[in-house]
Amino acid sequence: MRSRARPRYLDAFVAAIVVFLLAPIVVVLPSAFSSDVALSFPPQGFSTRWFENLLSRGEFLSAARLSVTVAILATAISLIVGLLAAYALFRFDFWGRSALEALFMTPLVFPAIALALSLAMVMSTAGLLRDFWGLLIAHVLITMPYAIRTIGASLREISIAIEDAALTLGARPAQLFWYVMLPLLRPGIAAGAIFSFIISMDEFTVSLFLTGPGLTTLPIEIFNYAEFNSDPTIASISVILILISCIAVATIERLMGLRRVLS
Amino acid sequence: MRTVRSKLLIALLLAPAVLISMVMIAAIATTLGISFLRQFPGDLQVTLANYIAFLSQPFLLKAAYQTMALGLVVTAICVVLGYPVAWFLVKRDTRFRNAVFLIVLAPLLVSIVVRTVGWIIILGNEGLVNALLISLGVIDSSLQLMRSFWTVVVGLVHVLLPFMILSIASVLSKIDDDVIEAAMLLGARPATAFLKITLPMSMQGVAAGSIIVFALTIGTYLTPIWLGRGNVNVLAISIHEQALISVEWSAAATSAVLLTIMALVFMAIFLASIRRMTRR
Numbered sequence: 001m002r003s004r005a006r007p008r009y010l011d012a013f014v015a016a017i018v019v020f021l022l023a024p025i026v027v028v029l030p031s032a033f034s035s036d037v038a039l040s041f042p043p044q045g046f047s048t049r050w051f052e053n054l055l056s057r058g059e060f061l062s063a064a065r066l067s068v069t070v071a072i073l074a075t076a077i078s079l080i081v082g083l084l085a086a087y088a089l090f091r092f093d094f095w096g097r098s099a100l101e102a103l104f105m106t107p108l109v110f111p112a113i114a115l116a117l118s119l120a121m122v123m124s125t126a127g128l129l130r131d132f133w134g135l136l137i138a139h140v141l142i143t144m145p146y147a148i149r150t151i152g153a154s155l156r157e158i159s160i161a162i163e164d165a166a167l168t169l170g171a172r173p174a175q176l177f178w179y180v181m182l183p184l185l186r187p188g189i190a191a192g193a194i195f196s197f198i199i200s201m202d203e204f205t206v207s208l209f210l211t212g213p214g215l216t217t218l219p220i221e222i223f224n225y226a227e228f229n230s231d232p233t234i235a236s237i238s239v240i241l242i243l244i245s246c247i248a249v250a251t252i253e254r255l256m257g258l259r260r261v262l263s
Numbered sequence: 264m265r266t267v268r269s270k271l272l273i274a275l276l277l278a279p280a281v282l283i284s285m286v287m288i289a290a291i292a293t294t295l296g297i298s299f300l301r302q303f304p305g306d307l308q309v310t311l312a313n314y315i316a317f318l319s320q321p322f323l324l325k326a327a328y329q330t331m332a333l334g335l336v337v338t339a340i341c342v343v344l345g346y347p348v349a350w351f352l353v354k355r356d357t358r359f360r361n362a363v364f365l366i367v368l369a370p371l372l373v374s375i376v377v378r379t380v381g382w383i384i385i386l387g388n389e390g391l392v393n394a395l396l397i398s399l400g401v402i403d404s405s406l407q408l409m410r411s412f413w414t415v416v417v418g419l420v421h422v423l424l425p426f427m428i429l430s431i432a433s434v435l436s437k438i439d440d441d442v443i444e445a446a447m448l449l450g451a452r453p454a455t456a457f458l459k460i461t462l463p464m465s466m467q468g469v470a471a472g473s474i475i476v477f478a479l480t481i482g483t484y485l486t487p488i489w490l491g492r493g494n495v496n497v498l499a500i501s502i503h504e505q506a507l508i509s510v511e512w513s514a515a516a517t518s519a520v521l522l523t524i525m526a527l528v529f530m531a532i533f534l535a536s537i538r539r540m541t542r543r
Contacts, residue, residue: 122293
């Protein structure tokens with residue numbers, strides 16, 4: 001009797017958590033189409049004026065352009081670097097292996113504000129503060145753990161026997177890489193690419209310290225806009241970002257399963 | 264010959280990633296160094312003055328206290344809310360399981376800026392909760408739901424709960440069901456089996472999740488500034504002010520070092536207590 005009642009409480013609890021997790025994301029959608037001048041709920045009327053406002057403001061477009069540029073470059077670099085590192089980490093056993101893995105994952109767990117300040121300081125001594133290249137290096141550092149993880153996750157599922165077979169049949173290491181490993185790793189690499197891209201696009205704290213006038217990423221531009229305006233423009237840009245996230249989630253789910261990437 | 268070659272190969276494969284990580288190590292070392300300089304750039308005398316100054320400013324001490332309180336409260340709530348969800352994801356056999364997993368994980372790919380905007384719409388003076396309560400006749404005028412410690416807690420729990428759930432679920436999924444069954448066959452009631460076997464065995468996941476959630480909470484700048492609106496002054500806000508507004512790099516570095524030490528101390532305490540528990 002008791003054991004039958006318990007799952008019902010559990011299910012109700014989980015349902016409540018699901019609502020909690022989705023609420024702030026869902027609630028943005030109607031607000032973006034409000035005709036009210038304030039960010040309120042329930043939204044008043046229907047209009048697309050805030051989307052028009054968004055597009056008429058050059059600063060959002062140039063911030064979006066910078067964000068996409070940095071995200072694409074950081075993703076490309078992270079994937080190449082991450083692929084090499086993941087291969088070493090998950091195909092060989094060597095002294096210091098787990099210490100290195102922990103080192104590569106550190107940006108994920110290091111308090112963001114301290115990392116942001118530290119990167120700003122080292123970039124300033126190198127003359128790269130508020131500089132495109134300084135920002136790019138920081139974004140590579142932040143996206144690399146995700147690339148290593150996703151590629152590592154799919155690498156672990158490829159039997160080492162396949163590699164041995166290819167080598168026994170006379171494949172040279174370069175051929176093994178191009179004709180065997182790369183095709184097998186393609187879903188992992190694609191998932192890692194999407195993940196890195198989104199993480200870079202959304203990165204806030206580190207970018208706050210490394211950007212400046214003339215070099216502003218989209219999240220920072222939204223933050224700056226919201227400092228002085230409280231209209232639904234930030235809801236409309238949020239809708240666009242949510243759509244991009246949804247596409248990303250759906251694609252990763254189809255490629256290799258979000259769950260496998262993250263756990 | 265073979266081992267020498269494979270050692271060289273490993274080194275070459277790892278070199279680029281190590282190089283990038285070196286930027287982080289150099290960054291942390293620079294911060295540590297600057298925190299001991301009287302005023303960077305300018306007066307480069309090595310001194311403890313910045314740490315003494317930190318400890319003698321009530322404003323900063325209060326920020327440190329708020330930061331710690333926020334970290335502990337958010338972590339505790341994430342454990343309490345996250346554990347049952349992780350349990351559901353691992354043990355409960357329903358067709359909704361995959362959907363719930365996706366909903367738990369998907370927010371990780373939505374920008375923190377977007378999610379905080381969502382909380383402003385829900386908790387603001389003209390927000391969803393106030394509109395709902397007024398239309399139900401519970402209250403006459405808007406409640407002040409923003410600008411408080413608990414608003415910031417809500418926003419942070421929302422951002423960090425997925426990390427806790429993932430962490431606990433990954434450990435729960437490794438616990439062999441046969442062990443629980445054996446305990447029940449030997450006469451343990453379900454509650455006893457849970458308290459004596461599952462809970463201790465899953466503590467590793469709780470610990471790992473707590474360490475991550477605590478470190479990420481105390482390092483978050485956006486949520487306290489946007490949802491606290493000046494009423495929740497944590498160290499992240501102080502660091503931002505010291506570095507970018509009053510441009511006192513040495514003072515900012517000192518605060519950042521102390522913030523990081525806070526995360527490390529929390530981690531050490533948690534790891535030590537876990538070791539003690541598993542020994543027993």
